[in-house]
Amino acid sequence: MFDNLSDRLSSALKKVTGKARLTDDNIRDTLREVRKALLEADVALPVVKAFVQQVRTAAVGQKVSKALNPGQQFVKIVQDELVKVMGEAATPLNLAVKPPAVILMAGLQGAGKTTSVAKLSKYLQEREKKKVMVVSADVYRPAAIKQLETLAGEVGAIFHPSEPDQKPVDIARGAVEAARKQFADVLIVDTAGRLHIDDQLMDEIRELHEVLDPAETLFVIDAMIGQDAVNTASAFNDALPLTGVVLTKADGDARGGAALSVRHVTGKPIKFIGVGEKTDALETFHPDRIASRILGMGDILSLIEQAEQNIDRSKAEKLVKKVQKGKGFDLEDLRDQLQQMQNMGGLGALMDKMPGMGGLAQAAQQADMGKEFRRMDALISSMTPDERRNPDLLNGSRKRRITAGSGTQIQDLNRLLKQHKQMGKMMKKLKGGGMGKMMRGLGGLPGMGGGAGGLGGPGGMGGMPGGLPPGFRKK
Structure with missing residues (x-):
């Protein structure tokens, strides 16, 4: 929802990066871009005028915190004003009345x-x-x-x-x-x-x-x-x-x-x-979280809450114990992971809440990752229990049977097997207790290729060669 506004504001805020002091002169151009970004996002003109004036008043002449450079300080001011426009905090429903x-x-x-x-x-x-x-x-x-x-x-x-x-x-x-x-x-x-x-x-x-x-x-x-x-x-x-x-x-x-x-x-x-x-x-x-998403900072708190509501803790613990015992990560496990990701709104919804991933989230939605997940689920469902537990059994004739039964192509199955193998490697890093290694291996997640390096170290979330389904590219 906020991708266009987020991109425009991020671009505008770069204009004040590196300045020694925030003055009316060096933020005038930035505020002009902020104004344009808000108007193009269909924000009402009176709201835009009031917002820009509030940012200018808060920014001009303000001393820069020792912990922040002027660019970061200005971003914080914009974030604070966005929160004020949308409401200071989440407001719960008033249900403390005589029922109903x-x-x-x-x-x-x-x-x-x-x-x-x-x-x-x-x-x-x-x-x-x-x-x-x-x-x-x-x-x-x-x-x-x-x-x-x-x-x-x-x-x-x-x-x-x-x-x-x-x-x-x-x-x-x-x-x-x-x-x-x-x-x-x-x-x-x-x-x-x-x-x-x-x-x-x-x-x-x-x-x-x-x-x-x-x-x-x-x-x-x-x-x-x-x-x-x-x-x-x-x-x-x-x-x-x-x-x-x-x-x-x-x-x-x-x-x-x-x-x-x-x-x-x-x-x-x-x-x-x-x-x-x-x-x-x-x-x-949550106004503060939405403001963070608008400025491309993600919304980790909402992501955590979503995970707590949708992830089956007992299944997750069983999977970890299974991997730690060296039993491996099979295709049944992969299907469980895909289902939980879909329950959390799909890949695009998850990436939209991750810092710096707004562009990839938009690309994921455009590529219809839900369709890709359904294809993968159909492939796994067309396998026998033995084949799901041991993908090495899949020879040419078995592959032809599976793709015919799921209405897919051989290349779809090969891509699924490649992604499964990559995720298996990531799970082995879990066994070694290396969270940093696991983050670097997140490329094994279906569709998490290209353009997201930097998250979790070299390679980041782009560590999976050929991991993207057709049409999924960062814009």
């Missing part, structure tokens, strides 16, 4: 409200251990009611039925009563959207708010909406006492301006950010 705590979701049609209801349900059940009920008050789209019923089943939330011939306020009252009877901790109400803002939409949502008296009123907005984010956010903020924002589709090719504009316009915190289509693709919005 009602969460009202509002926004335009197509913003991703219904999907966000399901994602939030899963988030609250898994992270907060809450019992969640969901209901759709969108009587204009029967398909939306059916969609929410399906999604509720997927995430394990209680679905309260509604019909297109009911009034939204009657649906809301019935859902609150049902939530009380079933001892639900949280009731999430999906509402009707429109293709544009109109009086009927606003009157209806205001009436729902009055009936429900929600603990949270969340404005759901599409990150790809660009400059329109300001007008839409202003209209909903005027009509409703919003308590927060959910920014959806942040994994797309959006320029990122909405994240900087919405908080400034509404004065309300961005509470969540949607980073994919899956129901677990919802992250708490």
